Amino acid sequence: MGLKGKKVLIADDEPDILEIIQYNLEREGYETSTAKDGDEALAKAKSEKPDLIILDIMMPKKNGIEVCQILRSQPAFKDVLIIFLTALSDETSHIKGLETGADDYVSKPISPKVLLSRVSALFRRANKGPGDRVIQLETLTIDPDRYEVLANTNNVTLAKKEFELLYLLASKPGRVFLRNEILNQVWGNDVIVGGRTIDVHIRKLRQKLGMDCITTIKGVGYKFDL
Amino acid sequence: MGLKGKKVLIADDEPDILEIIQYNLEREGYETSTAKDGDEALAKAKSEKPDLIILDIMMPKKNGIEVCQILRSQPAFKDVLIIFLTALSDETSHIKGLETGADDYVSKPISPKVLLSRVSALFRRANKGPGDRVIQLETLTIDPDRYEVLANTNNVTLAKKEFELLYLLASKPGRVFLRNEILNQVWGNDVIVGGRTIDVHIRKLRQKLGMDCITTIKGVGYKFDL
DNA sequence: TTTCATTTTACGGGTTTTTTAAGGCTATTT
């Protein structure tokens, strides 16, 4: 599960639109998937757990507003980012949309540049990158764009999983991450790995970082603290 | 030389339109040249290196979209500003146009005011004069206008893909490019090439440049660093 | 068409990363 690979689900009934958006998002390094109606959107939202859902308002089966309402009513999707697409003149939808809990709103016809900037603005606001994703904590700097870690003025080279693990923990200093949470975030929901895998990675991190910043909470999980 | 000193190439098969646009742009201080079909547009783009190209979609020889695609496929024109002109109702073209990599889109009948504001907005956004495309990093110079690379005082000749790959990486030194990003940017996301293709090009680059400036990050991608 | 350069594929080999496994340690409970 990559760092940049924010997953975006795009739902629209017009294949052309779908394609343009997908093309442009993938160019920027996002992972994408698509749905062509409301029901499919709901299903894929559940199965793929995207970070952002771009919803056309006018769709067969269920329209975007309905989809949004259903999602928002479930705790698991309370924080998913949602952008509505809609016809220019459709002012009412705009209002309804934001009322329903959308995070932003882009009107058709779509300009890819506009959409992209909204998307990245949204991620930035939600503190999920790309862009301002550097974590800086006292003597430790973690830069996922450069894939570099600076600990006490010396550059530390981390392998992929190590890096992602550190990034996760450091993203919310002081907060405890359950083992399960870590597995889901770093390894992905569907990947099954043995129970000791996390330990080993934690150990390597502590070793490589050379500073005591990861605390074990027995029977619960780990937390990052400086 | 006008106060703005920006060169604009206008391509349209209707002399009237050509004249109106040219007149208005020159009033604002732009240098202009014109073409009346796709082939002429391509030729003049190459010979005159304009900063902005205004392309009518419907043209003899080659239509605007074709011209745009051809230009965009060449590194030298990857960043030229392009505005499409088209008939109002032509929604499909709009989509196709932006997909093809146009920067903006103005529909006929043209209002000079609208066009001028779009043009200046575009330049404001782009905010870069000619010559800005050269990348200069310590002992390495990459010039996409001349298609040349200077590494440690010796001229290195790169093939097209090699050059584009290097240019991409060097455009953001230190930043990691995922394999997917590289594929999308250099190859285009509709082209399907095997996974090892990037490796080979990276290898050739390292070989030809004779300097150790490309770093592999296993499982993630590559980055350029000096 | 032929020729030549570029681009892509194929694949063995080697390296790094990731995972598993097993024994040891420590704190907590009985």
Place this chain on the structure above:
DNA sequence: AAATAGCCTTAAAAAACCCGTAAAATGAAA
């Protein structure tokens, strides 16, 4: 004190990934 649970440590197996080379395919020029 013994038993237990949970994590640490280490080592080694397994998997993933990339390099280098060479050959095949593609495309451009003569």
